[in-house]
Amino acid sequence: MNVWEELREKVVTCNKCALAEGRTNAVFGEGDVNTQVVFIGEGPGQEEDRQGRPFVGAAGKLLDKMIEEIGLKRSDVFIGNIVKCRPPGNRDPKPEEIDACKDYLFAQIAFINPKVICTLGRHSLHTLVHPDISISKEHGRAVNKMGKVFLPMYHPAAALYRRELLDKLRYDFEQLKRLLERGV
Ligand code: SF4
Numbered sequence: 001m002n003v004w005e006e007l008r009e010k011v012v013t014c015n016k017c018a019l020a021e022g023r024t025n026a027v028f029g030e031g032d033v034n035t036q037v038v039f040i041g042e043g044p045g046q047e048e049d050r051q052g053r054p055f056v057g058a059a060g061k062l063l064d065k066m067i068e069e070i071g072l073k074r075s076d077v078f079i080g081n082i083v084k085c086r087p088p089g090n091r092d093p094k095p096e097e098i099d100a101c102k103d104y105l106f107a108q109i110a111f112i113n114p115k116v117i118c119t120l121g122r123h124s125l126h127t128l129v130h131p132d133i134s135i136s137k138e139h140g141r142a143v144n145k146m147g148k149v150f151l152p153m154y155h156p157a158a159a160l161y162r163r164e165l166l167d168k169l170r171y172d173f174e175q176l177k178r179l180l181e182r183g184v
């Protein structure tokens with residue numbers, strides 16, 4: 001078993017936090033481990049928990065559409081979450097759950113070594129970049145941190161029913177396209 005598969009095994013059998021109790025499946029994440037682009041959301045929803053795959057519900061379809069609009073495919077990127085197990089009732093993940101889970105994500109990012117890490121939503125932004133950053137002010141602006149480029153984006157779930165956030169999410173993806181075109 002290689003390092004990646006060992007990590008997957010640890011995640012799918014993990015019980016480091018209370019979210020293990022209510023899950024159907026831990027959602028490890030999926031995509032190309034040789035990619036330049038990683039998207040990190042907050043946590044699995046109902047459909048993701050059922051299928052054990054990230055972003056497969058309505059928000060996932062919107063994410064796929066945005067990825068395709070900038071000339072990429074879902075299979076070209078890696079998609080994961082801050083917490084790997086579903087918070088009940090789709091509540092926000094608690095700080096202690098994020099703390100318990102985030103080392104798995106850091107290990108995934110270290111293994112993939114992408115050029116750009118797109119944070120989807122404020123939990124991802126606050127965990128990976130800084131807890132005081134305002135998503136409404138900083139979305140679409142690349143941030144350099146510890147040798148990595150982070151691009152704060154709105155969460156597709158937030159943009160599903162709010163037209164103004166859909167426009168902002170589309171803007172965020174245009175910034176990603178620009179970063180990739182210039183080699184980041
Ligand atoms: S959310 Fe993360 S830390 Fe908690 S049980 Fe699932 S994999 Fe383990």
